Amino acid sequence: MELDLAQPVGALTAQLVDVPSVSREEKPLADLVEGALRAVPHLAVDRDGDAVVARTRLGRAERVVLAGHLDTVPIADNLPSRLDEDGLLWGCGTTDMKAGVAVQLKLAAELAAPNRDVTYVFYDAEEIAAEFNGLRRLAEHHPDWLAGDFAVLLEPTANRVDGGCQGTLRVRVQTTGRRAHSARSWLGENAIHKAAPILTRLAEYTPRRVEIDGLVYPEGLNAVLIEGGHAGNVIPDSCAVTVNYRFSPDQSEDEALERVRGIFEGFEVVLTDSAPGALPGLSHPAAAAFVAAVGTPPAAKEAWTDVARFAALGVPAVNYGPGDPTLAHTREENVAVAAVEQSEATLRRWLTA
Template structure:
């Protein structure tokens, strides 16, 4: 199906509907990426670059500050919810409407309608966010073209229901392992039960008190939890191995290395094997651009519980927040939708911040 060119003259809600009608499941973003690139290249005040299905557009006005507005183009698989549908209550339904084509529509509207912002702008549209991290288009840009992402502040327009969420938690997963001696369960005294040896691991988790950390006026609550237990061979065998997978969600004042050192301390005496990790992101709300942004969009600022791509900006030394019109609780659902009023308000607030 051939889709019409993106019409950046329509408001962000109507543009969201047009974006939803471009299917762009992860790995199939090319058609939408082509349309976004064509629309941006038609704007004379922008310089446009492309890497795969990621597009970066920049103003170059010599402003004192540069801000990144970023969003991903891909969606999870469609669940009979394309094309888009607008109901009588002002809700726009469709795959990606909340996560996060409404945020992308706001980016495109700002790109088209604010040719002389009070800060230089970098617009980033990237691919493969909804799949394995090694495929992530923003990760690829960080590795291949970090200079394209250089800025003083960044806003990731992931859905936050119109509230500013600062930074994000880091995450670390480890396997805490025990070993025993295999035997027939009818003669259990001849073996050593590795599952039984895991009991102290669970006891330490049950008695653990997570930190609560204040950063830039935001309180991040940590968590250390067992998320999987593996052990056993058969119903008549004493197991000789057991592993408890533990997930540590840590405040962004810790590095991955510090988080791992803490987990090793908690489980001293056990073998701790790291399996994956991602650093958190400091909110950077003390930066003048961040303070102005919070003042412009209003409302209470909250910490981001969970990991988002703001961490990729933080790794480059760019403080970043999450802010978008979508509702994260509707992401990936068959009933995904976004409030039209929320999309229009996000567009209005960003324009006000960038033209004041």
């Protein structure tokens, strides 16, 4: 089988969806993407693992990057794809984010002389732990492949520009006690009971809402897991509350961690995971031209995305792509073909006007 890049973008989306590519199993799709792009004469194509990068080399004054991941979450009895009478394409990965990948492929094949040089990045393992992320691997091994003045990550945003992204960190807030038989509880010290002030501080915390370049980033501080206890007749001697802090990109990871440590002063706080946020990146002329091409006001991205990896490389980036993000990862995942066509038309206009 070969990818048909000449077919309409909706049909191309369906073809991509019908090639299963659960995280760590992207090779068949990456092979198809690489083969299709190597047949395009105006592109230079490179590959690292299951990530494929294609670039124009026209000597334009600016270079922009269009990026999207090839992998999906596990299939939920929602393959093969199906197109209904209302123009909705149903199936695993339709929204997150093979519709965006189809847009990239159409533009890569058809824009031989865009007004800016373009790098098209197709990468693996976005949906699982960061250690496997293909964009992270490219940033570490081939940062020159990702170089540019501005980047668009085609994650689903319902075709709205979402600037930057929140940062995220997780900590374990820990308590200790003394183990005893629950029949003689006075001989012990209950570590779970000692966690009550942790939950009280979380319940009483007022999240910040931070405005940056006209976009408002709401923060969140929440318990997401509690661990403690040994058996139904044992006073526990340890307890840990895992707390997730989604922080505004006005803070660095270190500053966010210090804020969390201050909130839980008096408790042991252990960092378990962290990723930086990304500033909106809308001040660059290429970004302003892109927002103008979209034609609707941008908003803050209320999540973490791989735009942060571009920001770390000094490349301002935004999220923009077809599909309702609330449908991602669901059994009912679908995308309107009209929305995919709109995304393609917008990006084409931006790259050719």
